[in-house]
Structure formats: C-alpha cells, structure tokens
Amino acid sequence: MSARTRSLTHTHPTEVSLQDALDAVGDPVRRAILRELAAAPDWTRACGTFDLPVSKATRSHHFTVLRGAGLVEQRDEGARRLNRLRRPEFDRRFPGLLDLVLAEPGTEPGREPATEPGTEPAPEPATEPAPARDGSP
Amino acid sequence: MSARTRSLTHTHPTEVSLQDALDAVGDPVRRAILRELAAAPDWTRACGTFDLPVSKATRSHHFTVLRGAGLVEQRDEGARRLNRLRRPEFDRRFPGLLDLVLAEPGTEPGREPATEPGTEPAPEPATEPAPARDGSP
C-alpha cells in the first residue's frame, strides 16, 4: 500500500454528527458531486471526472469533507482515485437526508428550472390559521 | 392589524429551496429552537421563552430565518409573538429532514452526551470492500 493510500482516512456514517452531515450536504458543489455519483455505478467515477465549476484544489477539499461525513468511500486505482456513494450506510444513519439531496433538481447544463421548489402552492390550513383570536367577534 | 403584524411575512414550505432549508437547519441554535418548539403545543411559546445562549437580537434574527424557510409560523398576541412549528407542511416538502433535527440529542442542560452519534459501530461490508482489485492475486 502506497503512502498516498495510507493517508486516506474514512469516517463511518455511524460516527458522524448531524451537524457534520448537514454541513457536508449544505454546500451546492458537494450536492452536485453526490448526485453525479449516485447516477453512476460504484467505483466507476474518479475525482477528476466530475463536472464542477471549481478548481481541482477546491474539488479535492470537497471530497475530503464528503469522506469525513461518511458520504463517500474512496479507493486508489493507479493514479486515479475512484469513488463510491455510501448510500445504504448513510441512509441508515440519517434516513431521508440523502434522498432529499438526490431528488434536488440541480443545475443540469442546458436548462434552468422554471419553478424550482415544490409544485403545489396549496394554502393548506394546518392547526389553526392565525387570525381571529379569543371569543371577541 | 398593527404595522408590527403587517410586516410579518411568511414563506410556505412549498416555496422553499433545499438550499434554504439546509441553511436554516444547519445552525445549532435554530435546531434547538425547533426541538423546543416541537415539545410544546402550538401557539404556546413566545420568542422570549426559549432557552438560548444568544442575545435577543440574534434570537430575533434566527426566528426570521426559520420563518423564511417555512419552518415556523408566527402570530402576534399582544406584546408577545407566539410560534407554531409547521411540521406537516414542512414534512410534506422535505420528508425526513425535520425528523432528523428533532431526533438529535441536543444539549440538554445538566448532562453531556456520552457517544453522540449512532449506537452501532458495525463494520458493515457494503458493495465491495476496497482492497483486491482486478483478477491478479
């Protein structure tokens, strides 16, 4: 094992705090990585093959954060470093969180989202609207 | 309706982006507000009744953010401003996210969390460990 591979430290999702998970997922570049990673089979994407609007220094930084948050597993393959999304482990630790990220529209090159958020703008009265308080008419 | 109440603008969860939701939930003070709010019936907690380690100026700021993210609904009740957690609406827009926040240990005054993250440190082999590549023995 090379010194390069030896310095590759991973964190299992079970040892990740919610704060760290939210911090990792809070960056749009990192979410783009996760989505692109989820769309490909495991161990097929190297770090440099991602379409990101940042330098390779920043790219490397983001992968370090994702690794530390238990979201990505990496393995050296010659000069390249292959990635795998730790979906089942992370889902067990933070159910639903990764699904939200992967379901996000994202910024696919070629078209801009018309109405990005949810589709139904329903008024939806919840427990009690808000106006009309105490018995006075 | 007073000018105070008139300037109270709300945002429905359906109109909130994932980025804004994660930003809102990414702050530990705001998560403490959400947890404390979930533990009480609707419209029973005023902004000033929360146990928070910040000034009232910062407190007011956090409630503005939570309102803008569709997480909290507010109503003026005399000099006080009562709150309600928009749980069903927010859950419909971001399933699972609020559950993660409310399930977080948080920093209950009086004891510190021993092992904050998950309970099982299981090794758990996922798709393919990482070592041993291509057919060469």
Place this chain on the structure above:
DNA sequence: TACAGTGTTCGATGCCCGTCGACCATAGCA
C-alpha cells in the same frame, strides 16, 4: 402619561469556510 415587557432594526465586528494559484507527490508510459 409614564413605565415595564417584548421584539425588531441597525451598524459593526469577528470568524469560519469556500476558493484559488502554486507547488509537490505518485502512477503509468515512451
């Protein structure tokens, strides 16, 4: 009217983190 309680607004400040260029390390190949 005066006062106390509640909450917002307004600058100012400090810090964290995303970003970059430059340089270095390693793997594979001619």
Place this chain on the structure above:
DNA sequence: TGCTATGGTCGACGGGCATCGAACACTGTA
C-alpha cells in the same frame, strides 16, 4: 529517465453569516 495525468497540500484571500450593543417601536398596565 523524462514526460504527462491525476490528485493532494499549503498559504492567502474574500465574502457571508452569526453575534452583539444600542436605539427604536409596540402592547398592556399602573
């Protein structure tokens, strides 16, 4: 032994955001 490709490390920079005190606005009450 060079050359290229991939990727990490280092220091520096900048912007955004959490935080604060002070001042202001509103409500209810003495």
